[in-house]
Amino acid sequence: MDDMLPAQLARMGYAEPISLLERAAIDRYRASFDESLAASGGKPEPHDLSGYHLKHRWAYELATTPALLDRISSVLGPDLVLWASHFWYKPPFSEDRVPWHCDAVYWPVLNRDIHLTAWIALSASDRGNGCLRMIPGSHRTVPHDTQLQDPTALSLPIADLEMAPGQVTFFSGYLFHGSEGNMSASPRIGYALRFSTPAVRFDEVQVKSGFNYLRSILVRGTDRYHHNDFMAAPPPF
Ligand SMILES: O=C(O)CCC(=O)C(=O)O
Numbered sequence: 633m634d635d636m637l638p639a640q641l642a643r644m645g646y647a648e649p650i651s652l653l654e655r656a657a658i659d660r661y662r663a664s665f666d667e668s669l670a671a672s673g674g675k676p677e678p679h680d681l682s683g684y685h686l687k688h689r690w691a692y693e694l695a696t697t698p699a700l701l702d703r704i705s706s707v708l709g710p711d712l713v714l715w716a717s718h719f720w721y722k723p724p725f726s727e728d729r730v731p732w733h734c735d736a737v738y739w740p741v742l743n744r745d746i747h748l749t750a751w752i753a754l755s756a757s758d759r760g761n762g763c764l765r766m767i768p769g770s771h772r773t774v775p776h777d778t779q780l781q782d783p784t785a786l787s788l789p790i791a792d793l794e795m796a797p798g799q800v801t802f803f804s805g806y807l808f809h810g811s812e813g814n815m816s817a818s819p820r821i822g823y824a825l826r827f828s829t830p831a832v833r834f835d836e837v838q839v840k841s842g843f844n845y846l847r848s849i850l851v852r853g854t855d856r857y858h859h860n861d862f863m864a865a866p867p868p869f
């Protein structure tokens with residue numbers, strides 16, 4: 633199926649976007665997102681946009697789309713845990729940018745290597761509305777805790793990852809990425825899902841003190857370790 637994915641991730645730290653959803657599914661999920669957004673007054677705080685998969689059946693269904701899990705399994709193996717999600721919503725004409733960063737240094741995990749983010753575009757995502765920007769190879773070449781302001785000053789390449797609605801990209805927790813503001817009249821919507829395997833150990837003290845909203849949900853296979861039972865939850869729907 634997707635033999636290229638592990639190789640792309642190893643080389644670049646992210647994968648070229650591929651099609652995941654058919655038109656009808658894109659329209660359905662987009663309508664569900666717009667409805668949830670409207671119900672919350674249309675101006676969500678960032679924390680309102682986290683954990684939709686725990687609150688909305690459609691968001692859990694999207695997060696566990698079999699074709700998506702097949703691709704994640706091609707990288708992480710047969711046993712998969714979904715432990716967080718976030719809708720990256722940029723309203724029209726919003727200057728908010730996401731600074732360059734590497735996710736894994738912010739996560740309350742003891743072994744940061746066994747993670748993969750899937751980022752699904754529910755709108756077009758392009759240079760005009762603040763698409764994802766990646767630094768190819770930075771998962772290997774840039775120390776993970778670097779405070780990166782201007783990659784060009786360090787002669788690092790930047791890839792603008794333009795995506796059509798319904799496409800998905802995958803990236804490593806160590807990849808440096810970010811995005812600019814949305815200077816267009818259309819919203820930019822991406823659904824980021826954090827996957828891992830049951831072999832990962834979350835830091836119980838850190839989770840309980842600052843990340844109590846994280847849930848480890850076994851979405852495929854078996855958990856032979858039970859490292860994270862303190863934050864385990866059954867599938868919510
Ligand atoms: O969607 C964006 O602009 C940023 C996404 C991001 O930083 C992430 O998913 O880790």
